[in-house]
Amino acid sequence: MKLSIRLILVAAAMSAFLIAMIADHNIRRTTGDEVILNLEPVDPRDILAGYFVILSTPIHQIDLVEIAGDDEFSVDGDIYVVVEPDDDGSWQPAAVYSEPPSDGLYIHGKVQTASVSRVSAHYNLERYYADEETARALEERRRTDRASMRLIVSVSGDGRAIIRGLEIEGERVIAPFL
Amino acid sequence: MSKSRYRQRLQKDLDRWITGGLVAAENRDAILSDIADAPRGWSASGALAILGAVLMALAAISFVAANWTHLGNLVRLILVFGTLWACFLSSGWAFGRQQPALGHALALLGAALFGVAIVLVAQIFNMSSWRYTVLSIWAVGAIGTALVIPSRPVLILAALLGSSWVWAETFNPYAPGILWNYLPLWAVTVIAASRMRSLVTANLLAIGINVWIIFLLWDYAQDGRLSELQSSSVLILACGASAMLFAAFRDREWFGFGALANWATTLALFSGFIAQFPLDRFEARLGRNEEAIDGWLEIAGVSGPDYWLLAGAFMAILAGALAWRFMTRPATRTLTIPTLAAALAALLLPSLAGWLGGESILVLRVIVGVIVFALAIALILYGSREGRRYTGGVGIALFIAQTLYVYGETFGDLLDTSLFFLIGGLLLFGLSIAVIRLQKRITADAGAPS
Numbered sequence: 001m002k003l004s005i006r007l008i009l010v011a012a013a014m015s016a017f018l019i020a021m022i023a024d025h026n027i028r029r030t031t032g033d034e035v036i037l038n039l040e041p042v043d044p045r046d047i048l049a050g051y052f053v054i055l056s057t058p059i060h061q062i063d064l065v066e067i068a069g070d071d072e073f074s075v076d077g078d079i080y081v082v083v084e085p086d087d088d089g090s091w092q093p094a095a096v097y098s099e100p101p102s103d104g105l106y107i108h109g110k111v112q113t114a115s116v117s118r119v120s121a122h123y124n125l126e127r128y129y130a131d132e133e134t135a136r137a138l139e140e141r142r143r144t145d146r147a148s149m150r151l152i153v154s155v156s157g158d159g160r161a162i163i164r165g166l167e168i169e170g171e172r173v174i175a176p177f178l
Numbered sequence: 179m180s181k182s183r184y185r186q187r188l189q190k191d192l193d194r195w196i197t198g199g200l201v202a203a204e205n206r207d208a209i210l211s212d213i214a215d216a217p218r219g220w221s222a223s224g225a226l227a228i229l230g231a232v233l234m235a236l237a238a239i240s241f242v243a244a245n246w247t248h249l250g251n252l253v254r255l256i257l258v259f260g261t262l263w264a265c266f267l268s269s270g271w272a273f274g275r276q277q278p279a280l281g282h283a284l285a286l287l288g289a290a291l292f293g294v295a296i297v298l299v300a301q302i303f304n305m306s307s308w309r310y311t312v313l314s315i316w317a318v319g320a321i322g323t324a325l326v327i328p329s330r331p332v333l334i335l336a337a338l339l340g341s342s343w344v345w346a347e348t349f350n351p352y353a354p355g356i357l358w359n360y361l362p363l364w365a366v367t368v369i370a371a372s373r374m375r376s377l378v379t380a381n382l383l384a385i386g387i388n389v390w391i392i393f394l395l396w397d398y399a400q401d402g403r404l405s406e407l408q409s410s411s412v413l414i415l416a417c418g419a420s421a422m423l424f425a426a427f428r429d430r431e432w433f434g435f436g437a438l439a440n441w442a443t444t445l446a447l448f449s450g451f452i453a454q455f456p457l458d459r460f461e462a463r464l465g466r467n468e469e470a471i472d473g474w475l476e477i478a479g480v481s482g483p484d485y486w487l488l489a490g491a492f493m494a495i496l497a498g499a500l501a502w503r504f505m506t507r508p509a510t511r512t513l514t515i516p517t518l519a520a521a522l523a524a525l526l527l528p529s530l531a532g533w534l535g536g537e538s539i540l541v542l543r544v545i546v547g548v549i550v551f552a553l554a555i556a557l558i559l560y561g562s563r564e565g566r567r568y569t570g571g572v573g574i575a576l577f578i579a580q581t582l583y584v585y586g587e588t589f590g591d592l593l594d595t596s597l598f599f600l601i602g603g604l605l606l607f608g609l610s611i612a613v614i615r616l617q618k619r620i621t622a623d624a625g626a627p628s
Contacts, residue, residue: 002270003270003273003274003326003327004267004270004271004273004274005270006270006326006327007266007267007269007270007285007288007323007326007327008266008267008270009326010266010288010319010322010323010326011262011263011266011267011288013319013322014262014292014295014319015259015262015263017315017319018259018292018295018296018299021296021299022255022299022302025299025302025303025305026303029303046243047243048239048242048243048293048297048312049242049243049245049297049300049301050242050243050244050245050301051243051245052304076355122306124305124306125304125306126306127304127305127306128304129245129301129302129304130245131244131245131246131247132244132245134247162303162304163303163304
């Protein structure tokens with residue numbers, strides 16, 4: 001086989017992988033159920049992907065004493081957080097399980113630390129990438145008016161969550177894919 | 179020496195050897211053409227093209243990292259995808275036009291842009307769980323590109339990404355246990371490096387595999403399954419086993435395995451050297467507080483199954499590789515006894531420490547110190563042979579480090595240390611005189627009429 005053809009096949013294989021990655025995430029982001037979470041961001045920088053805001057929401061640190069469901073979780077194990085909206089439209093953790101629950105809208109995560117009373121977990125919702133100016137503005141807003149920002153998340157049927165955008169002072173900020 | 183200068187010198191030598199009847203005249207052209215066919219290091223144009231590709235790849239990474247909002251997501255994706263395709267198509271065109279330097283540089287840029295594209299997608303979708311896995315996917319893409327061409331610069335990128343992946347996960351507190359997926363990636367890259375004769379790749383792979391071994395042991399040690407001395411012993415055996423295995427492949431003329439063996443040997447010796455540190459720390463603590471004896475178990479540990487499983491497996495690999503070399507490479511047989519003795523000492527060190535107890539810490543420190551000195555001397559003696567300079571150099575470095583360390587730390591008090599050095603010095607002088615007498619006798623026997 002000619003070298004040019006082989007290189008085209010390499011480029012095609014790489015492109016196919018990237019397109020599959022884009023399609024999977026875009027479908028999940030646009031078609032999943034929408035959940036809005038309160039957040040507390042800070043802004044560091046990634047060596048490859050640039051500036052981002054670290055996100056922490058009520059589902060990241062869960063008090064097992066106050067929440068229904070399972071009481072024991074292992075580090076690196078699965079966690080399924082059932083979320084329900086409160087009066088102002090923010091979704092809050094209602095129950096936690098180590099197996100997928102049979103009903104309710106739930107978000108799937110991985111346990112980072114676990115004790116008898118608390119569990120912390122990651123859900124692939126911990127970073128919001130932005131240009132330097134926006135990241136700093138978000139951090140400034142966090143210091144001055146934390147309650148004015150919320151995270152908009154798309155949750156698919158298997159519990160995988162993808163960030164859809166932010167809500168700042170009631171206004172939705174969602175970067176269109178196209 | 180540059181190739182042209184070497185060729186000029188070889189031409190003169192060949193003419194002289196042909197005149198002297200050492201080389202047949204009809205072989206002259208074949209020998210000179212063999213020099214011409216041998217792979218070259220790199221050309222100025224090739225180096226500049228590769229460096230240019232590296233800088234352009236960094237420009238692309240920085241561009242994505244800047245998250246420039248004036249360009250929409252789709253435009254940025256099309257830009258990166260388009261450049262990736264342009265690089266690979268241009269690379270094929272350059273190779274077709276007999277411009278390999280440009281072809282390699284463009285393929286390198288194309289492989290780099292694959293990673294840039296993954297980062298861009300991750301950025302668009304705010305993915306946070308991908309951040310180190312991206313390096314492994316990127317490495318797989320780069321290996322595929324390197325094998326298809328084949329291209330040493332792209333292979334170097336693949337090895338760099340693989341090593342960076344294992345390095346990043348080592349320091350990632352959320353890493354999901356031992357990174358077993360690195361081993362097949364490493365194996366494919368090392369075979370490719372050997373076939374493509376890429377020494378830079380071999381060195382990067384050596385760093386990667388040694389970091390992986392340390393990562394493996396750290397995972398065991400952090401769970402309390404291995405004590406400090408047990409961790410040191412397993413590290414010595416793991417590096418010793420890989421050094422012996424790589425050396426066995428080097429004996430069979432596998433390119434690059436010499437570099438792998440040298441890195442592993444160095445780390446094995448360094449591990450043996452630093453095994454003394456917890457013993458020193460314990461002795462110092464014991465000197466300040468007699469109740470510190472209770473902490474001995476943390477250092478020596480108990481003979482748990484985890485230790486014997488790991489240490490036993492590496493010991494078996496080491497013994498197997500040693501036996502293989504013993505049978506297939508007679509020149510390495512002199513190294514068999516010192517290597518086996520050092521490996522057994524490392525294997526039994528935690529048990530010996532447990533048996534002696536914390537009260538006999540000075541005895542244990544002297545035993546370990548003597549073993550390190552003995553090993554350094556064995557390596558120096560082995561390194562006096564032709565073609566074994568690296569081993570000898572490492573032995574000298576170990577001897578110097580150990581001497582300075584013992585002098586700085588002291589065994590007991592300064593008088594004990596002085597006595598230790600005096601006995602050691604006298605032993606070495608005696609050994610030197612014995613070797614000189616032995617060499618004289620061998621020379622005399624060889625010269626005597628039969």
